[in-house]
Amino acid sequence: MEKLGAQFPLISISMLIPTLGSFFVVLLPERFTKGISLISTGITFLISLYSLTLFDFSKGDVVQFYEHYPIIPELGISLSLGLDGLSMLMYLLTTLVSLVAVLWSVRDKQINHRIKEYFLWFLLTESFLIGVFASWDLIVFYVFYELTLVPMLFVIGIWGYKLRLYSAYKFFIYIFISSLFLLLGTVSLAVQHYKLFGRFSFSYFDLMNNDYPLGLGIFLFMLFFIAFAVKTPIVPFHTWLPDAHGEAPTAGSIVLAAILLKMGTYALFRFNIGLFPKVVAFLMPILVLWGIFSIMMASWFTISQKNLKRFVAYSSISHMGFVVTSMFLLNLEGFRASIMEMFAHGLTSASLFMIAGFIYNRLHSFNMDALKGSAKFMPLFAIITVITAYSSMGLPGGSSFWGKFLTVLSAREYTTQLALLVIAGAFFSVIYMLYLMKVLFLDTKEESRLVHFADIRGFKLSAFLLLVIPMFMVGLLPSLFFNIFDMSVKKLLLYVMHKLIGG
Amino acid sequence: MELRDLIGSIEFPKMALIIPELIVLLTGFLIFTLDLIFKRANYRLYTWISVVGYFMAMLYIAFNPSLSGSTFYGLYVRDYFSSFLQFFMILLTIFVLAFTYHYYKQKLSLYREFYYILSFALVSAMFLASSYNLITLYVALEGVSISFYILTALLRGDFNAKEGAFKYLILGGLSIALASYGAVFMYIYAGSLDLQKILTYSGQNKDLLILGLVFFLIGFAIKIGAVPFHFWLPDAYQGAPTPITAYMASVGKLAFFAPVVRIMPLVQEHFAYAWVITVGIISAMTMLYGNLVALVQKDVKRLLAYSSIAHSGYILAGIAVAKAIGLKAVLYFLVAYALMGAGSFLLLALLERNPQWENRMEEFSGLRFSMPWIAVSFMIFMFSLLGVPPSVGFVGKALVFTALSFDRLWWLAFVMILSTGISTGYYVRLVVLTFMKESSKSIKVESSFAEKVVIFVLTLSVVILGAVPIIIWSFASQSADILFKR
Numbered sequence: 001m002e003k004l005g006a007q008f009p010l011i012s013i014s015m016l017i018p019t020l021g022s023f024f025v026v027l028l029p030e031r032f033t034k035g036i037s038l039i040s041t042g043i044t045f046l047i048s049l050y051s052l053t054l055f056d057f058s059k060g061d062v063v064q065f066y067e068h069y070p071i072i073p074e075l076g077i078s079l080s081l082g083l084d085g086l087s088m089l090m091y092l093l094t095t096l097v098s099l100v101a102v103l104w105s106v107r108d109k110q111i112n113h114r115i116k117e118y119f120l121w122f123l124l125t126e127s128f129l130i131g132v133f134a135s136w137d138l139i140v141f142y143v144f145y146e147l148t149l150v151p152m153l154f155v156i157g158i159w160g161y162k163l164r165l166y167s168a169y170k171f172f173i174y175i176f177i178s179s180l181f182l183l184l185g186t187v188s189l190a191v192q193h194y195k196l197f198g199r200f201s202f203s204y205f206d207l208m209n210n211d212y213p214l215g216l217g218i219f220l221f222m223l224f225f226i227a228f229a230v231k232t233p234i235v236p237f238h239t240w241l242p243d244a245h246g247e248a249p250t251a252g253s254i255v256l257a258a259i260l261l262k263m264g265t266y267a268l269f270r271f272n273i274g275l276f277p278k279v280v281a282f283l284m285p286i287l288v289l290w291g292i293f294s295i296m297m298a299s300w301f302t303i304s305q306k307n308l309k310r311f312v313a314y315s316s317i318s319h320m321g322f323v324v325t326s327m328f329l330l331n332l333e334g335f336r337a338s339i340m341e342m343f344a345h346g347l348t349s350a351s352l353f354m355i356a357g358f359i360y361n362r363l364h365s366f367n368m369d370a371l372k373g374s375a376k377f378m379p380l381f382a383i384i385t386v387i388t389a390y391s392s393m394g395l396p397g398g399s400s401f402w403g404k405f406l407t408v409l410s411a412r413e414y415t416t417q418l419a420l421l422v423i424a425g426a427f428f429s430v431i432y433m434l435y436l437m438k439v440l441f442l443d444t445k446e447e448s449r450l451v452h453f454a455d456i457r458g459f460k461l462s463a464f465l466l467l468v469i470p471m472f473m474v475g476l477l478p479s480l481f482f483n484i485f486d487m488s489v490k491k492l493l494l495y496v497m498h499k500l501i502g503g
Numbered sequence: 504m505e506l507r508d509l510i511g512s513i514e515f516p517k518m519a520l521i522i523p524e525l526i527v528l529l530t531g532f533l534i535f536t537l538d539l540i541f542k543r544a545n546y547r548l549y550t551w552i553s554v555v556g557y558f559m560a561m562l563y564i565a566f567n568p569s570l571s572g573s574t575f576y577g578l579y580v581r582d583y584f585s586s587f588l589q590f591f592m593i594l595l596t597i598f599v600l601a602f603t604y605h606y607y608k609q610k611l612s613l614y615r616e617f618y619y620i621l622s623f624a625l626v627s628a629m630f631l632a633s634s635y636n637l638i639t640l641y642v643a644l645e646g647v648s649i650s651f652y653i654l655t656a657l658l659r660g661d662f663n664a665k666e667g668a669f670k671y672l673i674l675g676g677l678s679i680a681l682a683s684y685g686a687v688f689m690y691i692y693a694g695s696l697d698l699q700k701i702l703t704y705s706g707q708n709k710d711l712l713i714l715g716l717v718f719f720l721i722g723f724a725i726k727i728g729a730v731p732f733h734f735w736l737p738d739a740y741q742g743a744p745t746p747i748t749a750y751m752a753s754v755g756k757l758a759f760f761a762p763v764v765r766i767m768p769l770v771q772e773h774f775a776y777a778w779v780i781t782v783g784i785i786s787a788m789t790m791l792y793g794n795l796v797a798l799v800q801k802d803v804k805r806l807l808a809y810s811s812i813a814h815s816g817y818i819l820a821g822i823a824v825a826k827a828i829g830l831k832a833v834l835y836f837l838v839a840y841a842l843m844g845a846g847s848f849l850l851l852a853l854l855e856r857n858p859q860w861e862n863r864m865e866e867f868s869g870l871r872f873s874m875p876w877i878a879v880s881f882m883i884f885m886f887s888l889l890g891v892p893p894s895v896g897f898v899g900k901a902l903v904f905t906a907l908s909f910d911r912l913w914w915l916a917f918v919m920i921l922s923t924g925i926s927t928g929y930y931v932r933l934v935v936l937t938f939m940k941e942s943s944k945s946i947k948v949e950s951s952f953a954e955k956v957v958i959f960v961l962t963l964s965v966v967i968l969g970a971v972p973i974i975i976w977s978f979a980s981q982s983a984d985i986l987f988k989r
Binding site for chain 2: 074
């Protein structure tokens with residue numbers, strides 16, 4: 001893969017700004033905390049937009065803004081940061097959602113104690129997440145991947161709801177243990193590189209040249225797959241997610257669902273497909289069917305939920321099922337669908353968790369029965385909810401539409417039956433969203449039990465708008481986003497095909 | 504024969520090589536003499552003499568890193584490896600010293616023997632790191648062990664301390680007996696006391712070599728705390744005064760592992776396969792046992808003692824890979840654990856200064872509110888012991904994984920993943936208690952300036968040396984390359 005050096009270390013600066021902000025949060029008194037957090041996430045978002053204008057779309061497959069600082073030359077470890085089209089999109093999503101999360105937290109009633117720590121953790125998370133999506137060295141990737149766990153442990157454990165300690169504990173243990181497999185896999189790749197080429201290297205570009213016998217390949221693939229399957233999550237490994245997402249404070253759930261899950265799918269795409277093309281082709285039928293199974297099971301789980309947050313959490317799992325399915329279909333439409341769905345889900349799930357958080361602030365309950373008819377007094381809120389829900393279920397014009405539509409198309413390239421199976425999965429996701437809408441808007445309670453609520457406004461409305469506008473953009477002008485990552489996806493597909501034919 | 508030739512054949516000892524040891528030894532003797540002369544002990548003076556002496560020795564090593572050679576007819580070897588380990592031994596001893604005065608005063612157990620016994624322990628530990636000779640190793644091993652028995656029992660009124668010291672004495676005596684027994688067999692096999700010659704000698708009766716090496720290594724396994732030879736360790740660690748526990752977990756670990764690490768390049772010749780299997784199985788047992796038992800502990804000091812056993816297991820996993828990459832990983836991990844172990848036990852020592860503190864796990868709840876910076880530092884040590892990046896613990900584990908993957912020891916790697924997974928349970932529980940539970944009881948401890956500095960330096964070094972691993976790595980790598988070239 002080619003690299004285009006950075007004129008100016010834009011990415012490391014955008015990583016440093018939230019970290020710097022967190023220092024100020026610690027040092028200055030509490031009344032400055034919220035302002036500093038808003039400013040530093042805002043600046044980071046602006047930098048990401050600025051980097052988009054500098055991004056050369058005609059060279060979307062080239063790693064741009066590339067920076068390289070050696071850490072241990074003897075082991076081939078270096079801090080190498082850069083963005084190709086795919087990571088550019090994830091970078092944008094990270095900065096946008098972090099801004100939204102901070103914007104939401106400023107007025108969140110749940111966050112009423114230890115405010116300095118809270119914003120400190122969010123700012124650090126943003127830095128780490130940018131590191132995850134921008135690093136091209138596997139060990140550095142692992143370091144950032146693991147580091148995101150620590151802030152989330154604290155955010156869930158301190159500011160969460162009733163079961164917060166249990167959920168925080170479970171979240172940390174699941175992900176930490178699964179990612180130990182990733183560590184073993186990563187160092188094994190470097191050792192394999194040493195055995196083939198006579199020097200250690202953890203660089204993604206070098207490791208792409210590795211070649212494995214099929215058995216060893218499957219073994220290493222599985223080491224990576226376990227970690228990312230738990231993170232994504234794919235259905236038998238999903239049990240940490242409803243607890244963590246359900247018990248985290250709203251902003252925590254936003255970051256968890258919108259970005260942390262994408263770390264799993266992004267890594268599956270980048271590493272499992274990029275580094276083991278032959279193994280993926282060999283295991284393709286199993287992986288695709290596993291993904292479809294995941295969609296269906298998660299959809300069924302979703303329908304049976306009474307707790308709004310757990311409902312949204314389970315719906316995330318089914319969306320991730322789409323991402324995984326389309327990714328492993330190994331054709332252009334599938335790749336495009338997968339990445340588009342990642343981005344779209346980042347927007348819709350964040351919005352859905354904000355809806356849940358908003359209702360909790362008003363009603364002090366996540367129980368779906370308590371929500372009945374609650375939208376009656378909040379027309380603005382109702383409109384936003386409807387837009388989000390339609391986007392999420394994949395109605396044309398909504399953001400998830402392209403992901404689902406292209407998945408069906410790419411499945412059709414194999415057999416019609418497979419496409420029908422995918423459509424059935426999509427059908428379930430429509431059912432649960434419509435169910436949510438029915439509860440929120442169509443069911444009514446006796447007049448006496450209704451309470452009047454103030455409609456959404458101010459900070460929270462602006463947080464919503466930051467998500468709803470990109471949602472429309474994805475739905476109506478998808479080419480804007482396809483442009484960003486199409487080149488890198490095509491390059492990856494070419495590479496996979498080249499390896500399969502036997503290069 | 505002319506007189507000139509006779510004199511020429513006698514090698515005059517190269518004293519430049521052992522200057523650090525001499526300085527430490529003289530420091531000990533100086534305090535000993537002062538203690539004899541003056542009736543009333545001046546503890547502050549003793550502390551300063553020790554610190555200055557150790558510091559001089561440390562500086563000597565730091566400014567002559569490439570000093571190497573062997574002297575006393577091969578009884579003593581100084582190379583990169585020994586300088587590297589000795590530097591950290593002296594540094595950690597200074598750190599431990601900062602905590603002793605207030606601790607012993609609060610426990611009403613301030614004895615002046617402490618200061619010179621510490622010196623003798625340190626000088627023996629330094630000799631352990633720098634010899635291939637069985638006799639030197641034996642004497643140094645005795646020196647460290649006897650000093651440790653006394654230091655462990657130094658809380659004279661405490662029953663636990665006596666029990667721990669007694670167990671340590673009995674099992675430690677056994678280990679030394681076994682080691683010397685093994686040494687005898689090896690001497691019979693090769694007719695030499697030099698391990699380099701013994702392990703590369705191809706003689707007739709290889710059974711003697713195997714028997715000898717096994718006994719010799721069992722002796723060290725007892726000292727390291729490898730399962731199933733670990734029974735003294737939790738009791739001794741729990742019973743000992745906590746700064747001494749920190750000393751045993753840091754300097755003790757470095758010292759007892761040093762000879763085992765030193766012979767790693769030499770075992771390829773006769774034991775390539777047997778070494779991997781034996782050390783691998785012991786390592787697997789140690790990791791699993793240490794972590795499983797730590798999981799059910801209620802006493803944090805005992806928990807950390809079991810975690811120390813578990814870490815011996817991780818280090819042994821690296822030792823099982825008797826290649827250069829394994830040695831590098833082991834060296835890194837040894838220093839990493841010495842820093843983390845010293846840090847976590849010294850924090851406990853600090854907290855124990857509060858008379859209400861009993862090292863129970865629940866007492867950590869609410870620590871974040873009463874002593875926020877201590878809580879943060881404790882969190883960093885726990886995450887480092889667990890292996891969360893970017894800490895030295897993580898880099899150590901990643902390097903051990905690299906070594907295991909190099910030898911394709913997948914089963915051992917999976918045992919390591921499993922046991923690290925088990926360890927998540929208790930480390931994260933401690934962090935959760937410290938930061939997320941609130942408690943009505945608030946524990947406060949006044950810490951001295953020196954203590955603050957030491958805790959700060961240790962905490963920072965755990966993070967910085969993990970984020971910038973090249974600092975330790977370059978030394979570890981060079982030491983390993985030199986050992987393997989020989």
